[in-house]
Amino acid sequence: MKNYLSFFKILFVIMASFVVSGCVHDDKYTDPDLTGYGCAELVKTKTLEEVKALYTNQTYVFPENTTDVIEGYVSSSDETGNIYKTIFIQDARENPTQGFVISVDAVSTYTRFPQGSKIYIKLNGLALGTYGGLVQLGVKDMAPGAAANGVARIPEKMVATHIFKSCEEPKPIVAKTMTLAELGTANDRFLGCLVQIPDAEFDAKVLCSVFAPAGTSVDRQLNDPTTSVTTRVVRNSGFASFANQTLPSGKGTFIGILSKFNSSYQFYINKLSDLADMKHFPRKDGITSDPCGITESDYTMKTVSEVKQLFNGSLTQITANHLLRAKVTANDETGNLFKYVYVEDATGGIRVNINKTDLYRDERFRVGKEVYIKLKDLYIGNVNGELQIGQPFNGNAGQIAEVDVYKHFIDTKKPATTVVPTERTIAQLTNEDVGRYVKIKNVQFIDADLGKPYASGTTTNRTLEDCSGSKIFLRTSNFASFSGVEVDGGKGDIYAIVSKFNNDYQLWIPFLVNADFDNPRCDGTVPAVYTTIFSDGFDTLANWTAVNIEGTQVWSTTTFGNPRPSAIMDGNRMLNEDWLVSKKIAIPSTFTDAYVSFETDGRFSGNPLELYVTDNYTGTVGTTNWTKLNPGLDTDLNAFSGFVGSGKVNLKSYLNKEVVFAFKYTSVVGSSTTWEVDNFAVKGTK
Template identity: 55%
Template structure:
């Protein structure tokens, strides 16, 4: 019995601890108890300025027998979680002349080295290197000549010592935005203060950072029109708090990344930014919604304001109206772009804003209720769909509310997100009153002609057709630029085959010139797991042969041939792609080359249908990659009879990373035969692109 009481007591303590730590929602913490932490008072042998001078252009490592010691005062604190595995120090608690960055592989450093502590650092065995152009102290990275690794947590106590007797109040150094230039890089790591500071109107009324996402918020003062960056972690305890909307004092750690000067907040209580009017003329807090003097309208009322509006027509809302509606679809997966759909009991409507990643803003999270001040906005008829936006038709804006004006019209209700409940309809029941709603249509399937296709053709926005069991159809429209996966495991529509069964579809309903269209926000919105209307179970074409080049290098399945030009060959790489390798050929400018990558022979004997599918990525201008097939490879590309295949290829030469699916390339000409696939790369004296190929598959049955 005594044993069980002890266990219960332990569980109670753990649960109580979790409850206490789970209730911290601001940055007010008790002072850490330092009684049991190691401390020492050492004698410095060099200044932080001397230390900084040790680094030139390559890593500098102090000998293991070095007796050098530097001292400084901790300017940062990681108790709110906004600063991660870094201790910032400066040479004096007030009016510093040098700051510095110590990279440590430990968290909660404030418990041992709280802000204001005088610290001594034994330099023996430590190294100086850079990250983002900023010199920092760490340990040697054997793979780099310029950067260093974090000091291991178990090593930190033997290198960084807190003074047993001295702890000072850090007085921030006053700096203006105009002074944040290379000539003042010695202050990087110091606590600084910017007066007359205000967050840019483009980020007003948004939170410090979305959950789990690190973002940059722009800030300015009256010294220059140039904005600076405040970098906020989505893991900070204050991440969900709303940015201060006024003018005043900003205090943070001074830093930079390459050429971008940025600051890190220690605690939001360091910020005193409540003064109005602001430099930009905003006279009062713009983030607090008040319905005083306003009349509430429903979505149906708003649409009625534009009754009879011709396509492409605009009408301004002049009344003192507001709308309260729930966000039912946003841009989290990129299938919607620069807009959200909102809905109330009377209907739904699209709200256009000239800003990406709206879903990261508290106001536009799925299920949130948002207030919209309507006066001054416009209703536009876009090919039959009424939408809210502006009258700004300047290039690339497309009648969207300007980013810097969003705060004027859209307000957080400060109410918890609610479940988005779809309106259940059949295709036959749909009317214009449903446009803008989040709907559910039961028992749909893709038409036979779409089976085996991907959700989009490459990066294009593509129509696929869904039907019910009575033969009624509706369009599913999908952007090829969407990503239904994660950053670690992307799932591009152009490389994702549609489901072949029957089931329920959840989507927002739009209309284009009288044709109803569905837009999903994630792949789970389409759940087609049941047998098709005719009772059959669709089976995707089996993969006969595939190679994702995952292990790096080419197996004997592939032949690389250099036909013309300097001796260069296709190879594999995982650069920028984590552990995922791909085939690649990077041409050299001024080289006139022809290089082939040829697959092994794959048998299509007994097959009645066969397709080829792969993905490509291109960078830099140059000739398009050519894709061929043959049934009689001679061992020499020049003497082989090739059939060119009409594959879809990446065309964005300006950037890596936008992998494009080839689509399902028909191989019916080779049914019953053995087929090889080849990729032909060519470059000229004036153009040499980089071409990458991955996810190679031949399917058939």
């Protein structure tokens, strides 16, 4: 029996929204629909424990005519943006015995259901399923290929008719005290509850970094004195209001929502003030004071040039309390650099070796950021003619251990700014330029390198020349995202890092766009003009066949594109293998050269998209002998920030043949990149 005590008419003004054209996604949240929200008192007919027990490895749908109601107390808040389209509840404000997860297609739910409020949920028409093994309440997922045990979010219009706030005033939730050692199957009933972990500390490997890079969700390991298990993490959203704040470096009481993804226990922070106690020292790992603050006057400031002068002819330890402040000019974003960055100030640049992958995701090592480097106990060595900073390895400057990164690299908290190259000619380069980001005008690849990819199976040297005949190597890793792209045949300006190997100067480009040569060559030769053999803007997938090998997600199209629409594949953080196979495309014998190109826009960390080609498609992807191509891909996965060209991927060996292309998408549990593909084209020249 319902006893409605009051109804509130909620008025709000809908502001006119601006429609932004183009190919960049709009990541802003829309205003919530508050129509119909008031307060009510319903009668609970089932406990949270009874409802969760109804799930048995397959989606359970509550009958439309059921009158069952559950009640709970909201343990979460999405006010800071760290929790997204999810409401966590527990069965008591203090000493709960059960927690639960409600998946809703609505944001700013804290305005309707603030933390500590009592809510009722009518179960008719809703459904139970799992995501990452966590049982939650939603609606049956009707999308093609939907998982048999999954659910979709409760549509916002349904929230008003299924979730009701009690008329009693919200009261504080008392966090349940647990230790990390207590996390296990026996206590999974507390998933969704607000818990506190005494004497908690973030792992030393992530100290002095921010909660999350902009636009990207990351896990930060949490430790306490009761266990050394590493599968206890705090999951932080790059859209949280505190994402760019530095993690607390001390120990103390951590407060957050307990959750789980498969075998890894996760915590979600409601608000930064819940971590206010994590300021005490010494820590469990022996750190005695905050390592993340810095006062320049406590150090002797050094320039890059002065740091290089510390080298005494062999591997040199820096024993004095020196500090270098420099701007990051290149990192590992495209895979052309690996486990090192270049930094630069007005006096020069230098390579810094760090035993950590995905450095570009760390706020301190973003291109354009100024970083403090505490030099004491680091080393400077001459590695094949290039002075580098690191720690000892095989008698020279190797990589700084990941666990020591916090000891040496401190964010200046200044915003990233444009990296301005130093302009040079090839003939002007000297040892003073090694480590610098430079611009060299009017260069071209030598004739012998035309038609070749940047890298062929291993790290490769290509040769650049200017119109005076001066030459220099351009070195590209076979792991670079653009390694398989054919070099441009024209002339242009190159933006690159100068390095040295023995007596040879060489260049490294951080991005493919840094070597865009479209102007006539030195001898006046105009780069070849290509005509289109086949093109597809992915208005539909009529020219393609989606082949599902594993997982429930499949290739489809989306309204985003360059211009709209485009093909899309999203693994939803589940195990997937999906192919998108083209129709047969004939490359005429009258052409002397051909290439394939396309554009990608990606988001979220996961496996790279792969492109394959064959001239003998059997009709089955598993029995076809494919050749893997190596196009350039979007490397900025922090957000849908715009489509990136693949470059020209050479097809010269497929002239006078019918070919089939295939995009191969893979993802694993807990990690999946959403890939959008547009403007696929095969072109040739006679």
